[in-house]
Amino acid sequence: MKRINMLSKADMVKGQGVLSAHDEQVELAREVMENRALILENAAGPSDITHYHSINPEFYLSTFRRRRQGALVGYVHFLPETVENSIHLPRFAKHIFYKYMISFYKRMDYLVTVNPVFIDKLEAYGIPAEKVTYIPNMVSEKNFYPLKKEEKKKIREKYGLRPEAFVIFCAGQLQKRKGVFDFLDVAEKMPECEFVWAGGFSFGKISEGYEEIKARMEHLPKNVRFLGLVDRKEMNQIYNMADVMFLPSYEELFPMTILEAMNCGLPILVRDLDIYQPILFDYVRKGRDQAEFVKILKRLKEDPQFYEKSADLAFKGHYFYSREHVGNMWKNFYERVFQEEQEKKRAENTETVPDRSGILWKDKKQQYI
Numbered sequence: 001m002k003r004i005n006m007l008s009k010a011d012m013v014k015g016q017g018v019l020s021a022h023d024e025q026v027e028l029a030r031e032v033m034e035n036r037a038l039i040l041e042n043a044a045g046p047s048d049i050t051h052y053h054s055i056n057p058e059f060y061l062s063t064f065r066r067r068r069q070g071a072l073v074g075y076v077h078f079l080p081e082t083v084e085n086s087i088h089l090p091r092f093a094k095h096i097f098y099k100y101m102i103s104f105y106k107r108m109d110y111l112v113t114v115n116p117v118f119i120d121k122l123e124a125y126g127i128p129a130e131k132v133t134y135i136p137n138m139v140s141e142k143n144f145y146p147l148k149k150e151e152k153k154k155i156r157e158k159y160g161l162r163p164e165a166f167v168i169f170c171a172g173q174l175q176k177r178k179g180v181f182d183f184l185d186v187a188e189k190m191p192e193c194e195f196v197w198a199g200g201f202s203f204g205k206i207s208e209g210y211e212e213i214k215a216r217m218e219h220l221p222k223n224v225r226f227l228g229l230v231d232r233k234e235m236n237q238i239y240n241m242a243d244v245m246f247l248p249s250y251e252e253l254f255p256m257t258i259l260e261a262m263n264c265g266l267p268i269l270v271r272d273l274d275i276y277q278p279i280l281f282d283y284v285r286k287g288r289d290q291a292e293f294v295k296i297l298k299r300l301k302e303d304p305q306f307y308e309k310s311a312d313l314a315f316k317g318h319y320f321y322s323r324e325h326v327g328n329m330w331k332n333f334y335e336r337v338f339q340e341e342q343e344k345k346r347a348e349n350t351e352t353v354p355d356r357s358g359i360l361w362k363d364k365k366q367q368y369i
Helices: 017-032 057-062 091-106 117-124 149-158 180-189 210-217 232-240 256-263 274-280 290-302 304-320 323-349 357-366
Strands: 002-007 037-041 049-052 071-076 110-113 132-134 167-171 194-198 224-228 244-247 268-271 285-287
Touching (some): 002 017, 017 071, 167 180, 180 194, 180 210, 180 290, 256 268, 268 290, 285 290
Parallel strands (some): 167 194, 167 244, 194 224
8 A cells, every 4th residue: 555654743833724734634635545545644664655744854854865755745835925924033044944945845746735826936936837736725524613503602601702792703823914903903993892813922932023912912902802822622612602704814825714714604804815816716705904894894793694695605615625625636636646656667667678689680690600
């Protein structure tokens, strides 16, 4: 049986989407490749495919053991421009890290990105487009799903929220690019609603905007609460106690939080970003600034028909990014890699045998002269 080794140390940083994406992808791979390939995690032995979910230095060194690693597949969760506003590093450190990141991707035989926009961006870094495959993220219905009203009521009681409150929710790391300040400003403009944020400083003090956000959190509006880092096993309850998912990020790739909210049937409001166009279509509501955010949120609160339509659109997105659909994409990708690698080995092992027929005949003829 073929062996696919998943390498990741995403669990070193709690609360980041890369870890959630890894967990979902590994579980999905085990399902779709059952009886075809053995899915391993951080195994030491040889494999037919080594799938890199993170870019740790020890993983980079492993790419030089080609015979043991098999085909090298890299999962592109970020690029220099997406990291720029996530962590605060000295300029020289950023320069080295960004060069290392691209060098890591160039070591791969195949790359997978969760957003098709990144294919052109990777090509701009000198990576051939034909080396890159687009496969979106997905979230299992086993982990995220709608709960009944009575269960939602109990969850609200658990977190001290009024049963009748209109709850606007966001999940994500505390970074400036996530739109934390917009979230707080909108909350001040809508005191009749409850605003809840799940997530913390996953990168500690080097999180971009750490000092500013900490200072702002000391003077929060009364209708805002931060839950800090929440275990993913509890997140389905958190989504279900909310009425709306509001993600005012300035930069994203393909947030797992959006897929999780879709699974729970929540209306979703995001900032109108170009990067969302090829992946979110009309499944979400979009606003360009705080004024539009407030307008859309108020309409979701006050217009039942608009709310229901928005929830239906989000749930349709859940079907589009279903386990079956994305699972088939991964299955086809792995099968293609197996086939192409087999063809490469066959070509390498096929030696061109020189035509010695004339020489042999000449040698044999000499025996009879």
